Every structure is written in structure tokens, then in C-alpha cells.
Amino acid sequence: MLIEREVLDKARGGDDAAFNQIMQAYRKRIFGTIARIINRPQDVEDVAQEVFVRLYFSLKQLRAAEVFEPWLYRLTINASYDYLRRQKRRADSPLADFSEEMMLLADADASTATFQEERRQKGIRDLMDWLFNQVSEEDRILLTLKEVEGLSLKELQEIYEVNENALKVRLFRARQRVLRAYAKAGKEAGISSEGLEAW
Amino acid sequence: MKRNLENELDLGFAAYRAVVAVPDARPSFSTDIWSAIEAKRAARVFGFWAKALTSSALAASLALGVLSSMPERLPEPEYLAAYLEGNGPAPFDAELGYSIVDSETSR
Structure with a gap:
């Protein structure tokens, strides 16, 4: 404490x-x-x-x-x-806007290094925001706490007051839903796998 | 080459963790919180009294409603007996051949 x-x-x-x-x-x-x-x-x-x-x-x-x-x-x-x-x-942010972000990322040759870095960071935040907007608020929060905040299963168990198995199931399902949205982002926005891999 | 979405997503989470912007609190942060707390406290006190007043007004109107809908109370039996006796037919005087009350009223 x-x-x-x-x-x-x-x-x-x-x-x-x-x-x-x-x-x-x-x-x-x-x-x-x-x-x-x-x-x-x-x-x-x-x-x-x-x-x-x-x-x-x-x-x-x-x-x-x-x-x-x-x-x-x-x-x-x-x-x-x-x-x-x-x-x-x-209104949810349209995928088209996000696609534009990624295009700007790819077209960063003419920009300065700082600008490129800022665009890259903004691109990551926007993509993650878009991904999280495709799932429920519950999924978003649970995955953020686990994958971004880095909380352990034990800590999450205490917060959510559920047993380990139930928590694992919830995490797995939330992750699957984000993965589906992620795959959809690649297909629908025409973003190449290199674009998404360039985290 | 086949994409490994799971791996990409993990990298995405890690990248997001690194770039997420955590702002600093404004200097007035604590003061603003205390102002919000005071405002909420005042609202709660007002809410409490408003609720108490509404509840008592409701209770009073209910009580009045119940009282007004109750049937009128009958007098106690002993008073009722005395009342009936007092208002009953006048005792008949056999010697006189008429009732006392009749003689008084006939005068």
C-alpha cells in the first residue's frame, strides 16, 4: 500500500x-x-x-x-x-479516418523525425482506441488492465471478485473479440500487414 | 507469410502502453476536488431535508386521510344506556293514570 x-x-x-x-x-x-x-x-x-x-x-x-x-x-x-x-x-470514429492516419504514417518521408514520431504515436493510440471501440466497455477495461496496465491475474481476481477460471474465460473471450476487430481493421481499411506490424 | 495476429496484438498493447499520454494534474486539482466534495455535501444535506419534509407532509396527509375516512365513534355503552333511558318513554304513574311528562306538558 x-x-x-x-x-x-x-x-x-x-x-x-x-x-x-x-x-x-x-x-x-x-x-x-x-x-x-x-x-x-x-x-x-x-x-x-x-x-x-x-x-x-x-x-x-x-x-x-x-x-x-x-x-x-x-x-x-x-x-x-x-x-x-x-x-x-x-458517433464512433469511422474506420476511414483511422486508415488516413496509417497512410500519413507511411508517407512520413517528407516529415521531420519528431513529426514522424508524433504521428506514429498518434497512429498507435488511434488504432488502439478504434479497436477498443469495437468491443464492449467491459472488455476494453479488462484487457487494458491486463495487457496494458500489466495487472496480474491475482490482482484482477481481487478487483473483479471472481475466481481464476471465470476470469480466464472472460479474458480469453475479450481477447478473441479484439482479435476479430483487429483482423477486420486490416481487411476493411486496406491496411497492409506491414502497417499493423510496425507497432 | 502467414500473419500472427496474436503476436501483433501483443506488440500493439506494448506499443500502446509506451505511448499512452498520462497528463499531470493541474495545480488546482486538490482544490477542485474539495470544492466538488463541498458541493455534493451541501446537495446531500439539502436533499436530506427536502426528503424529510416531503416524507412528513406525506405522513401527515395519510394520517388525516385515514382519520377522515374512519366511521364516527359510538358512545361508550354506559353513556348510551343513560342516554336511552333519558330519552325513553316517560314513566307511567298508575295512580294518576297518565305519565308525569304528559301532565307537565298538558298544563
Whole structure:
């Protein structure tokens, strides 16, 4: 844990200074998790704020200090999920735009090295965003936590409160759905395998 | 050459992890959170009183409704007996041959 148990207990008792300490300790981690899940840097802070407000009002419901971190992850996941649901109501980014990104990537000869690198990074983020938009928010979050955030199965079990087998099945299915979308991206957008392999 | 999609996807996840942009918090981040907490707390207090007021108004109207729909209460039996006795026919005086009340009213 990034904080002492006493600090957590004080915060649960309504100590604002202790709650500030929790915010300071976990802010960076929460920002990182949200950024990887939602892939919108401009909105990360708003979602993080929502997480901390929810934390403040639900801290007394925490059963034991030992489960604080998985519990905080759950709050982060729920706030990110709500954000993604709101975003999904807007029109999905068309595959054509993404294809254009990849074309720009290939046509980077005339650009500077920095520009090329920025385009490459944007291309990766956009492709991953497009891929994740092809599956449910649940799949997106689960795969991000496992494959991008790098959480272990044990950590995921604690967060999702499911047994290992159920978790493995969920992960496998989510991955299959992303793989199908990935294969479709290659076919429909006319992106060559070299383009996608050039991660 | 056959593509290995699984492998490509793994590389994609790794590349995404490396390039995902994690912004820094604004200096006012903590202050903004405390403002949001205060606003929510105030809304909760207001909500509590509004709810309490609505509940008590509802309870009062229910109670009044129940009271007004109840049948009128009958008097207690002993009072009822006295009432009936008082309003019954006047006792007949055999010697006089008419009732006391009749004699009084006939005067």
C-alpha cells in the first residue's frame, strides 16, 4: 500500500488531512490507469476527480484496510466505465479516418523525425482506441488492465471478485473479440500487414 | 507469410502502453476536488431535508386521510344506556293514570 494504515483509518473517520494524503499518494497511479483506459488525456483529470469524490463519500463503507487498493481500482474502473458509456453515445470514429492516419504514417518521408514520431504515436493510440471501440466497455477495461496496465491475474481476481477460471474465460473471450476487430481493421481499411506490424 | 495476429496484438498493447499520454494534474486539482466534495455535501444535506419534509407532509396527509375516512365513534355503552333511558318513554304513574311528562306538558 502507498499509505500507512493509520492514515486510511483517520480518513475513514472523516479526517480531511488524511484524505489529502491519500489523494497525493494515489493521484499518479489513478491518472495512469484512467489515461490507459479512456485514451483521452484532456478528460483524465475530470474522471480522476470523480474517482476521488466517490472515494470520499464511500470510504466509510470500506470493509478492511487490506482491500483498499482493489477497492480503489474498482472505483476507478466504474468512473472510467461511466465516462466511456457517455462517450459511446457520440458517433464512433469511422474506420476511414483511422486508415488516413496509417497512410500519413507511411508517407512520413517528407516529415521531420519528431513529426514522424508524433504521428506514429498518434497512429498507435488511434488504432488502439478504434479497436477498443469495437468491443464492449467491459472488455476494453479488462484487457487494458491486463495487457496494458500489466495487472496480474491475482490482482484482477481481487478487483473483479471472481475466481481464476471465470476470469480466464472472460479474458480469453475479450481477447478473441479484439482479435476479430483487429483482423477486420486490416481487411476493411486496406491496411497492409506491414502497417499493423510496425507497432 | 502467414500473419500472427496474436503476436501483433501483443506488440500493439506494448506499443500502446509506451505511448499512452498520462497528463499531470493541474495545480488546482486538490482544490477542485474539495470544492466538488463541498458541493455534493451541501446537495446531500439539502436533499436530506427536502426528503424529510416531503416524507412528513406525506405522513401527515395519510394520517388525516385515514382519520377522515374512519366511521364516527359510538358512545361508550354506559353513556348510551343513560342516554336511552333519558330519552325513553316517560314513566307511567298508575295512580294518576297518565305519565308525569304528559301532565307537565298538558298544563
